[in-house]
Amino acid sequence: MNKVVGAEEWLAARKELQVREEELAAAHAAVRDARRQLPMVRVNKDYTFDDGEKTLLDLFAGRRQLIVYHFMFDPSWDQGCKWCSYLVDNIGHMSHLHVRDTTLAIVSRAPIGKILPFRARMGWTLPWYSSFGTDFNRDFRATLDESGERGGASVFVREGDTVFHSYSAYDEALALVHTADNYLDLTPLGAEFDDFRWLRHHDKY
Template identity: 70%
Template structure:
């Protein structure tokens, strides 16, 4: 810990602010490039299962133009959902802020809906959550590769009844979604060197 006088602290803070502004400019350039990615049409007739029964990909939009699918790691052989994905979902805000921007968000897992719903209730979540069990959805969108799960996000755009895949990200590319870590990045201790402390929120 480096203790300095107020004038020296202010000078150091202003120097860091310049670097933060440079970083934000780089982030905006990436956001622009992401919006300009080409799209690909999705024609496969996926059938998912949710709390209210079967649904196709078009149904997940719930009448909106854009759809964000979070690939929540929950293998059918697991007794519960991934703690890392749970940490991320704990950070999702009120969906009305997405809905007003013509965007829906759902969770998707390979576990059966009979596995998903009790875990969702345990976690106290109400987000729409669907099972892609017995479909190719996870492998088609790289959320399952070589029988290994990975958390990630895929984005879709609807034009009438036609659906396009616009974006997918996994691993470090989804860091922006971990808002709790972004808060910790503002602190002296940061997010730390490991995540050995992480548990499902009802297990602390």
């Protein structure tokens, strides 16, 4: 239990914390501005997905921007990563991205024949593609030879049919999209950032 105080002492402590929160918000705003101003790289390789049926341009679904979440699902695994599953559980309704001309899609190295049953088990409807047999995950550093798979997100933007890579982030850098953790971080018990032994696929609690 935290220290118990009167209302006036609590309000004074809250105002002190508010100053630090405002400083943090200003720092976040500066980082967001810097992220939007990053230079871009033209994507020249012809990546394909779902056994060659889709191209990277197809994943945009006609929109200007594409966010790809690199979901950890090695071809040898029988199910997707529980940490990545936790992240996908936190994704909201796609209409709020679509109206901003942005598509969010999931990509994994597992064959599509493994992905679709797992997606159905989890109750998700997000577009999820297989990069099995391609260099996509390795080229965007979501698969590392020395340490295997890691979760990450890569952002692409297109001008007509020309695609550019603008941003990628991995592991802890994606904490801001874990909505449940951000809610829990408002509570006295917190989000247990240092201990995720409790984490399961949501149908295994």
